[in-house]
Amino acid sequence: MTAIGSAGASVNRPFDPGIANAGRVGCVFDHNPLRPDDVKSTLTPVQQGEALREAAKTKDTPSTATDFAIPKTPANAPSQIRFSPDVQKVFDAQWNASFPGGKSLEQGATLTFEKKTNTVGVQNVGGLGSTSGSFSPDTTLKDPKKDALLGVFHTHPYDKTEGGHTGVSLSGGDAAYMINGKQNVIVAQSGTQQFMFMRTAKTPASVDFAKVDAANNKRIGDLMAKGDDFATASRTAARETAVKYNLAYYEGANGVLNRISPK
Amino acid sequence: MAFLTAFHQNKLAILGVAPVILSSCAANSSGVPLPVVAAKGSTMDLKMVRQHVDAASVANDQRRFADSIAQSRAAIKAMGDTYRSANQIDDTGMKLTLAEAEAAKGNMETAAAMLLRVAKVRAELVQLKEPAAR
16 A cells, blocks of 8 residues: 655555545645645635535546545535546556456556646556456555555456446445545446446445445345346445445446436 | 265265365376365365365366356355455455356356356465465
């Protein structure tokens, strides 16, 4: 794991620009040009942060690190997240690399941001290794002075022998990894569809990995037994897991993800 | 099955698995079946897992999908959560859920292939965690 935020900050802390979580465990991001301290306003820090977040956004502008800052609640999370075309190219390349020899093999990379510019980027493509159902991210930053950790991107491939499913959302294991790893987001791509959990200040600091994963999988199984297809069931379960753990949940494609939960 | 030790037969019975001759340990150079000797410790547990996985693989190749499923389930059950690492994104549970849903629908070939894949992946992850168990 890598350090995020102000100099001397310890490792394994979620990125927190101080907009919504004063006093909460997490690093203060001292490179944020939109930091409330820099703005003369009568608005509360939370209101300032959200207003600035919205104001800084135009339709096609990629989201910056500010957009990935830990919101106070799921409802305070950005309504939309846009990854840059360069980042999206990496996502698509990773998806296209997820079926070597026709067999599923998860791929992924580490999501970072440049402290100076707030630009979101990708490092450590391929991570430390993967299997058809797991990915080991490499969260060691290439230049910790310059960059900071946001989270992890990975793919959810299902080859022909597994039914060739696409549109398969985040697992309970994904949620637990992000929460316990103190990361801000986790993103998955399955076909052209993309999914993201974003932690909030209301999210527990840690969870029982096995319990979260098992509950999510049970819900998928129950939904399938009632007739839902696998992908649909996975999305419903992911949305419900997000509610349970106070995460914001996003779905989208081509690098544009809209908040699905809360609506 | 006389070559199996009582201990091992008991282990298989606990897992609800019919013992089978395994391809990887079925015979020595003389072609005589070798006993599977179970012992305490994770290394031996992993051996048992490998035996189930091998048996599942053989059964799958022979299109005995019900047998393959039973062997893969036994391997997965034997491993439990031991394959997990905190620094790893684990989606194998979703694949397992899908495999079981396919089995429930009677799609045995798909279920067998997926369960075998999950069992192999988790065994591989156990090995990565415990190199000494190789």
